[in-house]
Amino acid sequence: MKWLQIHITVDQAQVDFTETLLNSLGAVSVTLDDAENQDLLEPLPGETPLWNKVIVTGIYAQEDDDEIDVAALETFIRAQMPDSPLNYEFLEDQAWERTWMDAYEPIQISEKFWIVPEWMEAPEADAVNIKLDPGLAFGTGNHASTFLCLQWLGKTDVKDKIVIDYGCGSGILGVAALLLGAKKVYATDIDPQAVLATKQNADLNGVLDHLYVGLPEEFNETFQGKQADVLVANILAGPLMMLASEFATLIKSEGEFALAGVIEEQVTDVSNIYYKFFDILDVDKREENWCRISGKRK
Structure with missing residues (x-):
């Protein structure tokens, strides 16, 4: 299986519409990313802040025996959002959980003091090693x-x-x-x-x-x-x-x-x-x- 990723760059006010559009076209997930390296501080309770410019990405599953008509999909989206930059790419299937885990490495805080992801070996076994599962919390x-x-x-x-x-x-x-x-x-x-x-x-x-x-x-x-x-x-x-x-x-x-x-x-x-x-x-x-x-x- 391959995965099609469609990236659309929009203003903050267009995010909800873009999410709805991509979901209506069969996206298995939609993610939001910063388009301009704008800092966002940790939100207060009840707040959901967004960047001024946002990259909205829709992910679509492409089965080997049922290919997506990318040209038609792109034409339809551009008709709805003619002024929004759009690009797409295909990703090969892979072990997504492993890819996420590969983003983490042991971090040395000071001499003999480390943070170590729980699935990795500590660089110094005799150091103070904090085993950490980077879960849902900051x-x-x-x-x-x-x-x-x-x-x-x-x-x-x-x-x-x-x-x-x-x-x-x-x-x-x-x-x-x-x-x-x-x-x-x-x-x-x-x-x-x-x-x-x-x-x-x-x-x-x-x-x-x-x-x-x-x-x-x-x-x-x-x-x-x-x-x-x-x-x-x-x-x-x-x-x-x-x-x-x-x-x-x-x-x-x-x-x-x-x-x-x-x-x-x-x-x-x-x-x-x-x-x-x-x-x-x-x-x-x-x-x-x-x-x-x-x-x-x-």
């Missing part, structure tokens, strides 16, 4: 903000300490803290899929018994009256600013924290709010202007 180590938090954890003394992973995504930061010696990690996220992914990745690394994860309401009830030695939050500048006073109640005096998901232009605004409760000790930057703010509770 946080594989490839993104600059996640990498910055992992770097910070790698050089922070978390041994025998209580750590909060706020906005845990895949659970990669909480799992890393436990593998680095933390006594207990309390993790939370607004996404139920993130809660599930965190449990799965903690179990994969043999640290599930030392991790609690729940939705924010459950987390607040469970953690009530407690304070952490360390807090790491890899979310976005807006939520971070709203959570500053809450974080101040969650961290012990002199407790350490790291915030990420902040771009360079937002550092001053975030820091100004956190100065009320925290001493800002360091701001570090990685590619594409992503920054990490770290310090201690006053």
Whole structure:
């Protein structure tokens, strides 16, 4: 079997029409991609943002004994959307699951500290190796903000300490803290899929018994009256600013924290709010202007 991919570049306002058109013509799936390298930050709950220019791709199965009339299909689409750039290609059948897995490689965070996809061998067997299943939740180590938090954890003394992973995504930061010696990690996220992914990745690394994860309401009830030695939050500048006073109640005096998901232009605004409760000790930057703010509770 071959697969026909039809790519149409459209404005944001035309996306729904284009999806409907491709589906009506028998597409087995339709995907959306950025056409202009425009950054999209992680959406807030209920939001589904799109790029200004979008590549809408319809995938069609071409059986060996029932070939698609590509010329007729192209003519029909161009008649409906004469001003939209269109191109197509054929793909040979392949093991799609294997192709997806091949996109991931071990990532070295620092000396003797790695993220390793669960199906691969660790480059250094005696290192701290986080086994990860890149599932449905944010946080594989490839993104600059996640990498910055992992770097910070790698050089922070978390041994025998209580750590909060706020906005845990895949659970990669909480799992890393436990593998680095933390006594207990309390993790939370607004996404139920993130809660599930965190449990799965903690179990994969043999640290599930030392991790609690729940939705924010459950987390607040469970953690009530407690304070952490360390807090790491890899979310976005807006939520971070709203959570500053809450974080101040969650961290012990002199407790350490790291915030990420902040771009360079937002550092001053975030820091100004956190100065009320925290001493800002360091701001570090990685590619594409992503920054990490770290310090201690006053």
